[in-house]
Amino acid sequence: MEFIMAIVIGVLFMAAVYLILSRSLLRVILGTGLLSHGAHLLILTMGGLGGTSPPVLADGITDYADPLPQALILTAIVISFGVTAFIVVSFYRTYGEHGTDNMNLMKGNDEHD
Amino acid sequence: MEFVWFIFLPILAAILIPFLYKTIRNVHTGWFVLVIPVLLFIYYARFVKGILNGEVHISELPWIPSLDISFTAYMDGLSVLFSLLITGIGALVVLYSIFYLDKKREKLNNFYVYLLMFMTAMLGIVQSDNVISLYLFWELTSISSFLLIGYWFTKDRSRFGALKSMLITVFGGLMMLGGFVLLSIMGDSYSIRELIANAPQMVGHEYFTLAIVLILLGAFTKSAQFPFYIWLPDAMEAPTPVSAYLHSATMVKAGLYLVARFTPVFASSEVWIWLVTGIGLLTLFWGSFFAVKQTDLKAILAFSTVSQLGLIMSLFGASAVAYHVSGEGSAIFKFAAFAGIFHLINHAMFKGSLFMVAGIVDHETGTRDIRKLGGLMSIMPVSFTVAFIGSMSMAGLPPFGGFLSKELFLTSMLSLNEFNLFNFDTWGIVFPIVAWIASVFTFVYSFYFVFNTFAGKKKEQALPQKPQEAPFGMLISPVILAAIVVVIFFIPNLVAKAFVKPAVVAMQTGLYENPSDVAIHISAWHGWTPELFMTLGIIGVGFLLFITMARWQKLYDVQPQYLSLNALYDSMMMFGETGMNRLSRFYMTGLLRSYLMYMFFFIVTITTAALFIQDAFKVDMDSFSPVNAYGFLTAIIIIVAICMVIFAKTRLAAIIALGGVGYSVALFFVIYKAPDLALTQLVIETVSVALFLLAFRYLPEVKRHGETRKIRVGNFIIAAAVGVTVTLIALSAHSQKLIPSISQYYKDTVFTEAAGGNIVNVILVDYRGFDTLFEIAVLGIAAIGVYSMVKLRLSRKEKSDESK
Structure with a gap:
């Protein structure tokens, strides 16, 4: 199963990077969303996908899923939500201000050097 | 009391200076500052008695014990000599500056803070036994020199000169740090004393020659040796007390100190002897040759300083030869170290006084351009006398201290001819010849400096202000220095016993046990020796050249400006600026x-x-x-x-x-x-x-x-x-x-330690509680960001609506 997951993660990262490199700001934001999903699954897969029951103590169960990656991912999900919300609003603001989402037109000028 | 603390006395005192300057406005701040070097001079003078008998004193202040880095003050002949020069000349310079810098117009608080900072740094260099703290003080002198050269920071030339000196000396300092690191790898210690003790095991190590080159880069840049000397003439934009102190008597001698201090470590190396002696001699010639070209009083002195530093450098290089010769006939090679130290003292005295006179001339006539000056002898008799004594000593004439050290210098250079290792038997003859030619030019610029300023026709209408003799207070320091120059001629052996021989012993550890073992006696008359004939030749040819100077000075214009070292420096700076700009523009696309x-x-x-x-x-x-x-x-x-x-x-x-x-x-x-x-x-x-x-x-x-x-x-x-x-x-x-x-670990302890069942949740709120707290903080910040981005837009729109 880890092998399949590794491929899924690879596809997620590939799609994310492809979108982030494009000229449209909207696609860049979609890319960052995919990137965070990829990262979460990567952490999960690194820890191993074994374990027959969720990491909640219960009588007679010894084979828990690894709790540590889950704790890390839980934090990461919340943070990435914060980042996504921030980026979406900043995009909304940028578009309202400049009237374009073309990254090539948003590169500043010599005065900003 | 641990005397290592005295290194920091000036910089601690500097903290008080701005307050004194602000509160007590009707007393010149310099008077308060003067106390520090005088006290330190008296304190360090007390070491001389013990040093005479070969004693050394150590005082340590731990800094970073885990890395074996400490402030260690190590007082031997060399350190005491330099400490006395720093504090003694420092006191005279501060006294002079009280009359030179106007208390109403100048920012004295800045000036004296920088000066005291420099004093600490310089004392630190000459007393540190730990190479890392030595490096720290070394760079601190570069920084304080930068600040002092740029003291009149509204002038373009000051800022240019400050930057130039900083870039060149800090470059050298960094190279030197590399050298120190290599040394500490080879010698397994940061302590100079231990490095000297471990020197035999370093010879032949693959880093040995590299360490020599790196450390010499530090010494050569600081002591303004060829081709790094170009910063020194530009440093003359500093106020004259600074030039007299940093750029002739002390800071530029830090490189010489370094060479002297590391002579026992590197003396065995052929590269060391050739580089130090060769570059020293080249600098001696180059500086004296171009000094004659200059028209600014301070520029003449700057080139003369470059040249004299080269002279001492070459002597220090030649002193390493003594390590390769033993037994019969080795005595002649032992002159070089002695001559070097002796000339170092002489140079500090006469050059200090000459700078002060140049400052007086500038102060009283309003110009330093030698073409506009002349005939000041009758107006400024005291200044003339001081300048005359200083210049004659510099030219190497009796009865002044410079004559004695010039003779010793010629002796040492002649001795190289008899050294038969490292190809010196074929090339050794070059040294006395170059030394002789350089001495001729030294003679010429010494006369040029004093007689073109003070003798000849008066040109009062060309001067910006009516010349008059300097106030009494301003003359005290140069007169004291000039008096010492004369006194040294008459009691050279006393000076040698008290200062030179202990320093020689410290410089050439292993060759002597005790200062009294240095069997050199100075006498003004030493028979019809080759040195004396060389001196007579210098005087004859030098005088001829001086008289006919107006005719051949034009020859200097043959060298085109774009072929000078300064042009090279300028184009390097230009290339650095535009080249780097182009490079960063190439990849910083903004996309x-x-x-x-x-x-x-x-x-x-x-x-x-x-x-x-x-x-x-x-x-x-x-x-x-x-x-x-x-x-x-x-x-x-x-x-x-x-x-x-x-x-x-x-x-x-x-x-x-x-x-x-x-x-x-x-x-x-x-x-x-x-x-x-x-x-x-x-x-x-x-x-x-x-x-x-x-x-x-x-x-x-x-x-x-x-x-x-x-x-x-x-x-x-x-x-x-x-x-x-x-x-x-x-x-x-x-x-x-x-x-x-x-x-x-979490699975095992989640119930016993945290009394929870859901492991993930317990990790988040218990084991990693702070992480979760900060995560909430991040969310809060994001929320504020989102809110303000939405809000900001609206408020600005409203504003622009109102303005319409």
Whole structure:
């Protein structure tokens, strides 16, 4: 199963990077969303996908899923939500201000050097 | 009391200076400052008695004990001599500056703070036994010199000169630090004393020659040796007390000190002897030759300082020869170290007085241009007398101290002719010849300096202000120095006994046991020796050249300006500025895509390279968990959703597909027994999609903005590379663990330590409570950001509406 997951993660990262490199700001934001999903699954897969029951103590169960990656991912999900919300609003603001989402037109000028 | 603390006395006193300056305005701040060097001079003078008998004193102040770095004051003959020069001349310079710098117009608080900072730094250099703290003080002198040269910072030339000196000396300092590090690797210590003791085991080490070159770069840049001397003439923009103090008597001698201090370590090396002696002699000639060309009084003195520093440097280089000769006939090679130290003292005296006179002339006539000056002898008799004594000593004439050291210098250079190692038997003859020619030019510029200023026709109408003799206070310091110059001639052996011989012993450890073992007696009359004939030749030829100077001085114009070292420096600076600008413009395109491309490129290269170089890529098929049907299905769904995000033609489709990816991830969490994650992911994904849809009305349609096929292929290649890399990482990270996971710890202790059942939740709120707290803080900051970005727009729009 880890092998399949590794491929899924690879596809997620590939799609994310492809979108982030494009000229449209909207696609860049979609890319960052995919990137965070990829990262979460990567952490999960690194820890191993074994374990027959969720990491909640219960009588007679010894084979828990690894709790540590889950704790890390839980934090990461919340943070990435914060980042996504921030980026979406900043995009909304940028578009309202400049009237374009073309990254090539948003590169500043010599005065900003 | 540990005397290492006295190094820091000036810089501690500097803290008080601004307050004294602000509160007591009607007393010149210099009077308060004067106390410090006078006290220190008296204190250090008390060491002389013990030093005479070969005693040394050590005082240590730990700084970074774990790295074996400390402030260690080590007082031997060399350190005491330099400490006395620094504090003694420092006191005279401060006294002089009280009359030179106007208390109403000048920012005295800045000036004296810098000066005291320099004093600490310089004392630190000459007393430090630890090379790392020596380096610290070394750079501190560069910084204080920078500040003092740029003291009149509104002048362009001052800032230019300050920057130039800083760049060159700090470059040298950094090279020197490299040399010190190599030395400490070879000698296994940061202590200079221990390095000297370990010197025999360093010889032949692969770093040995490199260490020599690096340390000499430090010494040569600081002591203004060829070709690094170019900063010194430009440093003359500093107020004259600074020039007299830093740029002739003390700071520029730090390089000489370094060479003297490390002579026992490097003396065995041929490279050392050739470099130090050769560069010294070249500098001696070069400086004296170009001094005659100058028309600014201080520029003449600057080139003369360069030249004299070269003279002492060559003597120090020649002093290493004494380590290679023993037994019968070795006595003649022992003159060089003695002559070097002796001339160092003489030079500090006469050059200090000459600078002060140049300052007086500038102060009283308003110009330093020697072409406008002349005939000041009758107006400024005291200044003339001081200048005369200083110049004659510099020219090497009796009855002044400079005569004695010049004779010793010629003796030492002649002795090199008899040295028969390292090709000196063929090339040795060059040394006395160059020394003689340089001495002729020294004679010429000494006469040029004093007689073109004070003798000849008066040109009062050319002067900016009516000349008059300097006030009494301003004359005290130069007169004291000039008096010492004369006194040294009459009691040279007393000076030698008290200062020179202990310093020679400290410089040539291993050759002598005790200062009294240095069997050199100075006598003004030493018979009809070759040295005396050489001196007579210098006087004869020098006088002829001086008289005919007006005719041949034009020859200097033959050298085109663009072929000078200064032009080289300027073009290097220009190249540095424009070249670097062009380079950064080349890759700083302002496009997000370029920057991300660089990042992704390096992420991919570095990670894959590390994977294969470390042989870290391993796939352990056995550790994989069995393929789960639901998991497989979800994988297919998520890949389809990803493709939809990429190929979506409308924004709505893209957002929904992105939501699809998110929900599939939540499904994965369910499958892999992570219910908390699944719940969170579902909530967050729902909120995210809602947010996207809220902003949806204001978002533009998905457009490609004319991305060509070429760009898309490029993007795809980078993207594919990143994808493959991450896949490899995911596989190998799962298959091999460098260290065991700490998960087991949480499983074992979650109930006993934290009394909880849900391990993930307990980790978050208990074990990693602070992480969660800061996570909340991050969310809060993001919320404020979101809110203000929405708000800011509205308020600005309102404002612009109002203005309409």
